[in-house]
Amino acid sequence: QVQLQESGPGLVKPSETLSLTCTVSGVSINSYSWSWIRLPPGKGLEWIGYIHYSGRTGYNPSLKSRFTMSLDTSKNQFSLKLRSMTAADTAVYYCASADSSLTHFVYWGQGTLVTVSS
Amino acid sequence: QSALTQPASVSGSPGQSITISCTGTNSDVGGYDYVSWYQRHPGKAPKLLIYDVSNRPSGVSNRFSGSKSGNTASLSISGLQAEDEADYYCNSYTTSSPLDYIFGTGTKVTVL
Numbered sequence: 001q002v003q004l005q006e007s008g009p010g011l012v013k014p015s016e017t018l019s020l021t022c023t024v025s026g027v028s029i030n031s032y033s034w035s036w037i038r039l040p041p042g043k044g045l046e047w048i049g050y051i052h053y054s055g056r057t058g059y060n061p062s063l064k065s066r067f068t069m070s071l072d073t074s075k076n077q078f079s080l081k082l083r084s085m086t087a088a089d090t091a092v093y094y095c096a097s098a099d100s101s102l103t104h105f106v107y108w109g110q111g112t113l114v115t116v117s118s
Numbered sequence: 119q120s121a122l123t124q125p126a127s128v129s130g131s132p133g134q135s136i137t138i139s140c141t142g143t144n145s146d147v148g149g150y151d152y153v154s155w156y157q158r159h160p161g162k163a164p165k166l167l168i169y170d171v172s173n174r175p176s177g178v179s180n181r182f183s184g185s186k187s188g189n190t191a192s193l194s195i196s197g198l199q200a201e202d203e204a205d206y207y208c209n210s211y212t213t214s215s216p217l218d219y220i221f222g223t224g225t226k227v228t229v230l
Contacts, residue, residue, distance in 0.1 A: 004163075035219070044121060045156075045164075045207050047219040058218045062120075094164065103211040104154035104169035110162060 002026035004095050004109035012089075012116050018082040022095030022109060029053065029071055033098040034078045035105065036069065038091035046091075050098070051078060085116045122147060122208055122222040129228040130198045138225045140191040140208035146220050148189035152211035155184055155193045159204045167206075168193060195227070203229045 008020035022034070035050040049059040051069040059067055066083045082089060092113050096105040123141040130136040140147065140155075147153055155168040166175055168184035171191065181196045191210075195202055208222035 037221075044224040045209075045221040047209075047217065047221060050218065061216045096164075101170075103152040104166060104209070105156070105164075106166055106175070108163040108165070 002097070002107045004097065004107055006093060006095050006109045006112040008093075008112060008114065010113060010115060012085050012114060013118050014086055014116055016085055018085050018089070018114060019079065020093055020095075020112065020114075021077050021079045024076050024078070024097070027097075029073055029076045029078060032100065032106075033102055034069075034071070035096045035098065036080045037094045037096055037105070039094070039111070040088070040091040048080065048082075087116050090114065090116045120217070120220070122210060122220055124206075124208060124222040124225045126223070127226045127228065129230055130195075131230045132198055132200065134198050135194060135196040136198060136227065137195075138193045138206055138208075138227070140193070140222045142189050142191075142210055142220065144189060145214050146210040146212045147186065147191050149214060150210065150212055151186070153184065153186060153191040154209045154211070155182075156207045156209065157202075157204050158207065164207070198229055200229050203227055 003025045005023045030053050033050050033052045036048040051057045068081045071078045092111040094111045095109045097107045151171045153171050156164040158164040167182045171186045172184045183194045206225045210220050
């Protein structure tokens with residue numbers, strides 16, 4: 001059974017960097033494509049970016065300049081860093097995986113709420 | 119195109135059928151058969167209901183079905199049940215847009 005679990009701080013100060021980790025179990029991270037998706041309060045889902053096990057990446061152009069993703073195969077984890085956080089980045093952050101077709105997200109984490117506030 | 123357009127809310131009585139629309143452009147929904155649908159209950163992980171327009175993953179009830187016509191995709195729920203009350207999102211995978219994945223604005227389904 002494939003499971004994804006997000007971890008990270010629930011509160012981040014404006015201008016700081018958010019670091020989140022997604023721990024994957026039930027499948028090797030050396031497969032599929034791994035994404036971050038967020039849900040701001042009162043808004044819809046927003047795709048942030050993905051990293052493929054081959055190393056190929058894709059980013060939402062609106063966030064590309066502030067966003068970095070990486071894989072840690074030794075821990076079967078992947079992570080994101082989002083710099084220069086503002087109140088507009090307050091959201092529930094989900095990690096998710098797409099299978100080899102890349103066309104849809106098969107597995108999702110439960111999400112972690114990140115609030116940006118001083 | 120930053121988001122696909124969905125109705126904000128749809129409601130129905132138990133046993134009825136409802137349909138949620140998802141409208142995009144020729145560059146996303148209309149250009150590819152890569153529309154997927156997700157159900158999100160508060161506090162839970164979103165769940166894949168439909169992929170590649172009309173395919174149901176194993177374990178998803180056959181009460182959920184998907185279709186597409188032109189730039190508009192649709193999710194239909196038949197035999198509406200109380201447990202279907204949730205938020206629903208469409209998504210289009212595209213290789214011709216700056217965005218690889220475009221989500222819909224989301225639809226709140228209420229079971230009356």
